[in-house]
Amino acid sequence: MERVIVIGGGPAAISLAKILDGKKHVTIIRPEDHSMIYCAMPYVIENIIPLNKTLKKDSLVTDTGATLIRDRVEKVGFEQKYVHTENGNVYTYDKLVIATGADPVLPPIEGVDLKGVLTFKTEDDLKMIVESAENGLKTAVVVGAGAIGIELAQALNSRGIQTHLVDMEEQVLPNLLDKEMAEEVKNELVRLGITLHLGHKVLLMHGKDFVSEVILDKGDTIHLGTIDDCSEDQENEVPPSLVAFAVGMRPNVGIFEGTMLDIGRDGIVINDAMETNIEDVYAVGDCTQFTSAITGDISPGKLATNAVPMGKLLARNMLGSNERYTGFYNGAATKTGNYYVGGTGLSEKAAWGKIEVIVGYAYLTTAFPIMPSAGSVRIKLIAGKDSLRIVGGQVVSEQPATDKIDLITMAIQSGLTAKDLRMFSYSSQPYQSYFPANNLLVQAAEDILEQSEKETIR
Numbered sequence: 040m041e042r043v044i045v046i047g048g049g050p051a052a053i054s055l056a057k058i059l060d061g062k063k064h065v066t067i068i069r070p071e072d073h074s075m076i077y078c079a080m081p082y083v084i085e086n087i088i089p090l091n092k093t094l095k096k097d098s099l100v101t102d103t104g105a106t107l108i109r110d111r112v113e114k115v116g117f118e119q120k121y122v123h124t125e126n127g128n129v130y131t132y133d134k135l136v137i138a139t140g141a142d143p144v145l146p147p148i149e150g151v152d153l154k155g156v157l158t159f160k161t162e163d164d165l166k167m168i169v170e171s172a173e174n175g176l177k178t179a180v181v182v183g184a185g186a187i188g189i190e191l192a193q194a195l196n197s198r199g200i201q202t203h204l205v206d207m208e209e210q211v212l213p214n215l216l217d218k219e220m221a222e223e224v225k226n227e228l229v230r231l232g233i234t235l236h237l238g239h240k241v242l243l244m245h246g247k248d249f250v251s252e253v254i255l256d257k258g259d260t261i262h263l264g265t266i267d268d269c270s271e272d273q274e275n276e277v278p279p280s281l282v283a284f285a286v287g288m289r290p291n292v293g294i295f296e297g298t299m300l301d302i303g304r305d306g307i308v309i310n311d312a313m314e315t316n317i318e319d320v321y322a323v324g325d326c327t328q329f330t331s332a333i334t335g336d337i338s339p340g341k342l343a344t345n346a347v348p349m350g351k352l353l354a355r356n357m358l359g360s361n362e363r364y365t366g367f368y369n370g371a372a373t374k375t376g377n378y379y380v381g382g383t384g385l386s387e388k389a390a391w392g393k394i395e396v397i398v399g400y401a402y403l404t405t406a407f408p409i410m411p412s413a414g415s416v417r418i419k420l421i422a423g424k425d426s427l428r429i430v431g432g433q434v435v436s437e438q439p440a441t442d443k444i445d446l447i448t449m450a451i452q453s454g455l456t457a458k459d460l461r462m463f464s465y466s467s468q469p470y471q472s473y474f475p476a477n478n479l480l481v482q483a484a485e486d487i488l489e490q491s492e493k494e495t496i497r
């Protein structure tokens with residue numbers, strides 16, 4: 040039987056193993072004790088779920104007949120087809136799948152070596168934060184107001200920790216939402232008690248052992264606790280302060296530097312069949328560089344919802360299928376206080392300079408407005424100015440938003456236009472939608488068409 044070695048044990052690798060399911064001799068090599076459900080990590084800090092619920096069972100992999108090896112690959116001999124591991128073992132393969140993921144970026148600024156400075160991805164990061172919170176951590180700074188940053192900031196804040204959130208952009212969720220759609224989220228973070236420092240960059244951090252000051256550009260300083268502020272029994276055990284960086288992910292490709300593997304600025308270069316430049320070597324998930332399905336440009340797409348379909352497609356192709364991956368749409372969501380928030384495709388800002396766009400808005404309620412459960416829901420739909428093809432959308436709602444985000448992604452994937460969406464055939468029920476008289480997508484599409492007509496008349 041063909042021997043497939045997979046480097047990595049994240050969602051891309053697991054999805055692949057599940058489909059190969061005994062039909063190939065699969066070996067997964069990953070160093071950590073447990074694969075994790077990263078998306079759920081903030082909710083452990085928030086005390087909504089216990090830590091062990093975020094740990095995936097090994098049986099997810101081993102039940103497929105795959106062998107799981109806890110080790111770290113240090114070197115790959117691409118010509119001789121072997122991998123060499125930290126524990127000194129050598130394994131040979133017929134096919135190699137690289138699924139090494141991405142690591143959070145820790146910027147090279149003064150003070151990053153101080154205690155209590157961390158990123159947020161591993162079980163150890165999570166344990167360290169939970170332990171600190173349980174032992175009286177008073178102040179925390181989260182750098183980066185993307186989805187991971189705001190979820191972490193909310194989690195820390197919910198534990199009574201005075202939390203600062205810093206981002207160099209003037210808005211929160213800069214890669215997910217346009218500024219006007221992010222206003223409600225920003226206001227909600229402030230309402231929750233989080234101190235925002237938007238439009239500020241962290242320049243450096245000062246402290247003796249732990250960080251005591253975070254110096255921002257434009258002259259502001261965030262003062263954190265010092266060891267003296269902690270009770271004696273906690274001394275040296277608990278950081279009086281914590282600074283977590285959530286400023287982006289970098290593909291984990293260090294072991295391939297200087298090898299014949301083609302690596303681009305955002306990861307391992309692959310084609311639409313997940314093939315690298317080396318025969319019998321494939322790469323999937325966050326460690327790869329791939330393109331936007333909308334613009335064809337290289338697109339950041341470090342999401343589990345991209346990694347999983349990549350792993351599945353490769354597995355089906357390994358079993359004889361001949362499928363092609365069309366690229367990232369990057370539908371993603373988060374939650375801030377009472378708001379469920381999501382975005383997909385291109386934002387108006389991201390489209391700038393690439394595609395001329397026209398936008399439409401709709402503001403309805405999540406149930407019939409006469410129902411006590413009705414909450415607000417706002418949508419922004421983005422379409423090509425001439426083609427009227429849908430290229431993106433954003434939702435801010437008091438009820439879960441991923442169903443709407445996914446519908447917009449489907450419209451983009453299917454090449455639907457605002458005219459198609461104007462005729463969208465929807466359902467309606469008092470608890471679950473607005474009155475039959477209207478629908479969020481239809482109203483936003485009508486708004487786009489109205490704007491478009493005005494522009495034509497002008």
Ligand SMILES: Cc1cc2nc3c(=O)[nH]c(=O)nc-3n(C[C@H](O)[C@H](O)[C@H](O)COP(=O)(O)OP(=O)(O)OC[C@H]3O[C@@H](n4cnc5c(N)ncnc54)[C@H](O)[C@@H]3O)c2cc1C
Nearest residue numbers: 047048049050051077078112139140324325341342343344
């Ligand atoms: C806090 C947080 C929240 C997130 N929330 C969401 C969300 O809500 N929705 C969403 O879609 N995505 C979310 N993501 C992103 C998502 O987790 C990643 O996109 C996804 O895990 C990528 O899967 P992957 O298999 O490509 O890589 P990873 O999950 O990163 O797995 C990589 C694997 O490779 C292993 N590895 C690396 N180097 C080696 C080596 N040399 N030898 C052996 N093994 C190695 C690693 O140890 C790991 O097992 C979140 C991420 C984080 C950190």
